[in-house]
Amino acid sequence: MNPAERNELIDDLIEERISEADFLRLEAELSVDPAARAAYYERVQLSMALTEHARQMPAKKAPMRWKTTPSWLAMAALWVALAGIAALLLRPGRTDSVAEVESTANGYAALVSQVDAVWAGQAGAMADGALLPAGIVKLESGLAQVELFSGVRLVVEGTAEFEVLSPMEMRLTQGRVRAHVPETAHGFRIHTPEGDVVDLGTEFAVNASAQSSELHVLQGEVEWHPHAAKMQNMVGGEALRWQAGGDHAAMTADQSRFVGLAEIKERHETAQKNRRSEWLRFSEQMRRDPRLLACYRMDVSDSGERMVRNLASTPAAKPGAGAIVAARRAEDRWGMTDGALDFSPAGSRVRVSVPGEHGSLTMLCWVKINSLDRLYNSLFLTDGHEVGAPHWQITQDGRLFFSVKKMEQSEKGRRDKHNAFSPPFWNTSLSGQWLMLAVVYDVKAGTVTHFLNGEILSSETVPDDFLVEDVRIGNASIGNWSEPAYRKDAEFAVRNFNGSMDEFLLFDAALPATEISAIYEHGRP
Template identity: 25%
Template sequence: MNTRPQHSDDLQRLNELLPRLVESRLDTNEEQELATILQRSPDTQPHYLAYLQLHAELTEAWGAVDENAINHLSERLPGSGTRQSKQSEIPTETKSTPKISPIFSGGTFGLQSLVAFLVLVIGGLSAGLWISLSRSGENGPDVAVAANEDSPVGQLADAVPPSPTTLASDDQPTEKQAELFTSGFGKEELLPIAAVVVRLEGNVSPNLAVGRRLTAGTLRLPQGSVQMEFMSGAVVALDGPAELQIHSKEAATLISGAVSAHVPKRAQGFVINAPQAAIVDLGTEFGVRVTPSGVSEVEVLSGEVELSLIGDDGNTLSSQRVQEASRVRVNHDDDELQEVASGGKDLPVISGYDDAALGLSNEYAARVRDDEPLVYWRFEEDNAERVRNEMGSVHFARLIGQGQSNENIRIENGYVRFQRSDVKRYLMTDDALQSFNENPYSIEFWMKPDDLQHATCLGIFPESRLDPRIFLNVIEIVTDTFMIHEPGAVRFLHRTPPNGEYEIGKNAFSPGMCVPGQWHHVVAVKTFDAMEIHINGQKVRQVVLPKGSVNSEGDFQIVVGQLTANEEWRQFSGAMDEFAVYGRALTSDEIAEHYRLVNRID
């Protein structure tokens, strides 16, 4: 006898579960039930996707869901056709509820990650939103990683993009790690990227490299130091010998050793747990040390944290708000929190990124000029208010919002430096590029981001626009958005005719390969029938445009460093250099040659 529920029963139950899903109220059994329904009833899958998309659009009026990715997934679902989705350019930022518990619950990852995970369960895709496939296996390296290629330690990010594949055979997690990879969905599941390595010092395992993506797992560091940026925005430094369990982009547990964390406003609520302790950040910089005997100590360097003494049942026995310049020891024998003297320099130091400029070869600028860009800004005059166009007397750039301190935007060391601010500051063309969108074109620049926060590198918009949402192009770093992409990716948006409506335009996303503190070569190419993204000399994504696409007429302005000239939206923080705009499509060979000349690759 076939006991499989009929479609109407599954659909009815799905409609009961979906409101609980979007409100993060599903328990573990309900999550399993939802996944089972979607797997056994293909007819429910388009309904599921449509519901989540509509909810995202209504919840965040200016949110966005990537049309290409939704269509890409929907086309793989039985009985579903191409979907229409909406996009917008008004900034949105997702924010997770602060967590006290170190144990995962149904809402730990938040709606966005759970939606992405369940979409992957539906499609059974091997690569998509998240790129690290966990497996239980034999003993292996002591770090869970999501890429197969090592990035060199240095100023230039790796020329090879991270591999969007599973863990390599020699990167299998240990049995202890595998426990973190197992859930009710099965032994093999796709895990989100939690953090990226941004700095290494000392004799560190070759399994780690700057740019390496980390998923949930255990990081054992016998010696040396590693600094990571979590995808929530928290920056964590770990000194060996130490052991750190990474749970997600918002939580980790220190098993032994010492760790320091700097938590910006967007990552507030980041959790570091320790034996018998849970430390919830309230906007701060703090350190945690676990002594060889297993005693946990917490020191707040700035701001404050909420420190909990955890009982045997996993719940808080007592808690204390720890203020700046205070150090507290977790005394589990007496079930109390004790103030102690500062340990001085026994905590890791979180290092800022250096101000090193690009290592330009003599041929680089000459080669760019030979390729005849319309705009070529080199930023060679320190503290200048206007940037000269190397190609002629038009299309100079103006620095807007320098202010008296020149801290928010300034030219120094041969590049332009942006600092995130609550006031407008940007770079903008003096005059418009005439008829820019009537033919193929290319946009090329170098960037060294300070972090992976959702930030607009540049926008191109009609000179005549009245609505600040209207764009022809946007190029930005994306991590936490309502679109479907890997964290730390580069987004290239094209809308023709320029528009601010959701349904107009196409996106091309690079793999998640941006690394804070490293120089990246970025080239966006628009031809009559396709969009391309090239990162560090390689074409990493191409999107074919619909047949009959027409390039619109008009004159266009460029704004660099934030989304629009009207508001301080999605500000980029970091350095940019060698900015060029071409009135034609650069070839892959030309782009690779430009990268080679800077990177000095033979």
């Protein structure tokens, strides 16, 4: 089959006019010839593009095109439906009505990132990635990058007041918005107090206020529909300033006056870096804390180096560097490459040795858990299971589990230690999030307290019979267990932690809850 004949058959197929015999010939050709398939994709793509183009054509005369295009209505309807589904799926435990959720998220747009953003009213403190709330949103100050589900990307500068009405439509009563509109979202519209801007591609900015407003076309073309005058087309480089009364003046577009996507990305990264350096400063101080026995930061800069240094500066009998076994380098909680270790490869662990006898202890680590695959998932386990040795791990059902062995088991079934479990804190929605876990073993008070993200999960008293006052650690593993005696029982002995860790701290004292909380506040990304 020559290409001309093949292309003809492809067009016949797309026109749904192909005979069965020709279809089979074409299918055979497509199966064996990559060039034939490339031609097929190209022609399917062309028919899609022509359909799209034909759909947009009449809009040249009617700027309300997006309202007349059923696909966008369908898309909008889809997202409304999705917002409902999302609300239900995201909050399985909540019995609050869907109506409540619907009143808080509009399902048209997500807040992608923000820099020093202060939101007023119901928007409250929005996290990056949150769906934008329905209704009028007020950004008091700072920057926000908002992504509409049509693909429109907005950078909003506070003070701004706006409302996203659909994936293709928003209202801006006050503030600066720079809009980047992809091909698929042409027809995107911004209502302003003085008129409507309809995008014909690809980038423009609006600065609106009650007294006067400006429209800058940075690239491509827009239609400006003032309330008080006739529509006019504006192209890249043109700008308009108009007064509330209807007076207006032409200007030159000035993109430097509006923060763009590249700039907000840069500023967001800078903000993240700043938070990280703040943490490093805080951490620097903490390293001189005489209670700190070990501070293992898993940022092994050289891939050949298989050691993590103990950054704690003061302890007399200082535990040495940790030896990395199998664990791979991974991204840390600040998004820095190679700042963490991924313990998911079989056998992964960091081997450490902690000399001396201790009383109260605090262990703390930042982890990103992929899943809890094992019966017991190790955070910090001493080798074997000796009297006086602490074990800190996560059970498969998502509880933190801490114990210090009190005595040798005198007979089978007899307890040899007190097991302190937290209530389950884990569910799969936490998968991939960075969490700060901590446990405080307070010998004086006789308690074990579990923490998640700086907050107490549970606190319980260790019965006097089981309280161990001389804690010995010796050789231990972070993220796994080294225990020859149980080696044959894989289910029991394999405890490697399926996730990443970027920091592990060990204190020779019981830190008060306020300090744990402070470490979390300074250290959260």
